[in-house]
Amino acid sequence: LAARSPLDRARPASGAAASVLAEQADALLPYLTRYQPARWRVQLVPLAILACVAWLSWVAALVLALAAPLIPLFMAIVGWRARAASEAQMLEQGSMNAFLLDRLRGLASLRALGAVEATALRLRATARNLQVRTMAVLRIAFLSSAVLELFAALGVAMVAVYVGFHLLGQLEFGAWRGRLSLGEGLFILLLAPAFFEPLRELSAAWHDRAAGEAALDAIGQMAQGAEPLPGGADPRAPVQSVRGKPPAVVVRDLDLSHRGEAAVLSGFSLSVAPGEHVALFGPSGCGKSSLLAVMAGLLPLRGGVIEIGGVALDNGSAGQLRARMAWMGQKPHVFAGTVQANVALADPRATRGRVHAAIRLAGLERVDQAHPAATLGEGGMGLSGGEVLRLALARLAVRAQEADLLLVDEPTAHLDSETARHVGDALMSIARGRTLIVATHDAELAARMDRVIHLGPMPMQRLARTEDALA
Structure with a gap:
């Protein structure tokens, strides 16, 4: 998950991912500690016991040898159904967790x-479905144990019948030295239950096998169809800031598309001078946000070249190049915690003074809920939408202390004109002396940039209004 792009459209839902990591992954422990050792004992112990019994009586050994294969055969048949039931249960559990998290x-x-x-009724129905699937798994687990006990009991009983009649003289065959002694007969009878004991342990761990393999499949599916994060293969690699002269940004022959979808941009080229402020302007869906994300190294390149400060953006350089960037997305997330921790998210070393300065710059100093010691709820509970955007702007200001390239996505979307103007003022103040690329469809904000790059087709009437606003 850490190596996937945060903008990956195939990224699993938070509830489903949490279910796999926190619940289904726990099923691997009994699979490894119970089922795997039981499987090894089944492969070794019965063979040793069978050799000891065969040394005394080939008939008793033959009875055990014929009874033993029936147990794994029927357990395998039951196991196929158990695995399917476990997968269905885990899928239902992940769906319920995702549904519950979304509604919360x-x-x-x-x-x-x-x-x-209505939500409670649907949640109750989902929980009922999970209950039904869980009971189905348990029924199959009990069935596998019943299969083992049946054939184990039959095998031991047949050995006991043979040994009893042999000792009574009714069956003269089956022993290598004519007739078994009482001690030899008791020895065979004591070994017969032990012959099936490893199989009994395997049966007890059979459900662990089904649950463990289903969990392995669920974990493996989380990596299927993933959009990799450039430079995200080793997130522990040390990355140092390289802030210096504002970098130039060069884009050549860029092909921009999401996996399995038509190209948004094809053969796109762009050159941004050091310290220049550029607006990527256009209607929704024209590729502004995706282009900005590719420049930030948050999406893999499909084709073309991106150079930042003369360094080509690729898997090897993405981490180092991101160290000189400051990013502000159009849907900033606020975590449960203090304002200080949220503003200093991109730079935990930021002092309280720097956080205060960033809050003032973002225009939050008069908001009671936005002083550094204030506590916020998950998702910014306690702040309005405009205040959340200003908090993201304060984050940008803190990060900009170590960055010389600012990438900002729709900073004034869904804001009233006065708030948008204040956000624009703060953004221009932060971007002073730095290269700024902002994606926007706000004509007033675009007009404050050094240059405007139009992306995507625009209706003539809207184009005329936009040109008037820019003028």
Whole structure:
């Protein structure tokens, strides 16, 4: 998950990922500590016991040898069904967790719309489905144990019948030295249950096998179809800031597309001078945000070259180049914690003074809930939408102390004109002496840039209004 692009559209839902990592991955422990040793004992111990029994009586050994294969055969048949049931249970569990997390995040909206009862009914139905699938898994687990006990009991009983009749003189064959002694007969009878004991242990761990293999598949599926994060293969690699002269940004013959979708941009080229402020301007869906993400090394390149400060962006250089960038997305997330921790997210070493200065620059100094010691809820509970954007701007200001390239995505989206103007003022102040590339469809913000790059087709009427605003 850490090596995947944060903008990967195939990224698993948070609830499903948490279910796999926190719950389903636990199924690997009994799979490794119980099932695997039991499998090795099944492969070794019965053979040793069978050799000891065959030394005294080939008939008793033949009975055990015929009974033993029936157990794994029927357990394998049951196991196929057990694995399918375990996979269905884990899928249902992940879906329920994802559903619950999504509804908890939108609880305020559900209450406002009067949809709490409907959500509770659906959650109850989902929990009922999970209960049914869990009981199906347990039924199959009990069935596998019953299969083992049945054939184990039959095998021991047949050996006991043979030994008893042999000692009574009713069956004269089956022993290598004519007739078994009482001690030899008791020895065979004592070994017969021990012959099936490893199989009994395997049966007890058979459900662990089904759950463990289903968990391995679930973990493996999290990596399928992943968009890799450039330079994310080793997130522990040390990265140092290289801030200096504002870098030039050169894009040549860029092909921009999401996996399995049509190209958004094809053969696109762009050159941004050091310290220049550029707006990527265009309607929604024209590729502004994706282009910005590719420049930030958050999405892999499909084709073309991107150079930042003369260094080509690739897997080897992405981490180092990101160290000189400051990023502000259009949907900033606020974590549960203090304002100090949220503003200093990109630079934990930031002092309280730097955080105070960033808050003032973002225009949050008059907001009671935005002083550094204030505590915020998950998702910015306690702040309005505009205040959350200003908090992200304060993050940008703190990060800009170590960065000379600012990449900003739709900083004024969904804001009223006055708030958008204040955000624009703060952004221009932060970008002073740095290279700035901002994706926007706000004509007033674009007009404050040194240059505007139009992306995507625009209707003539809208184009005329945009040109008037830029003028």
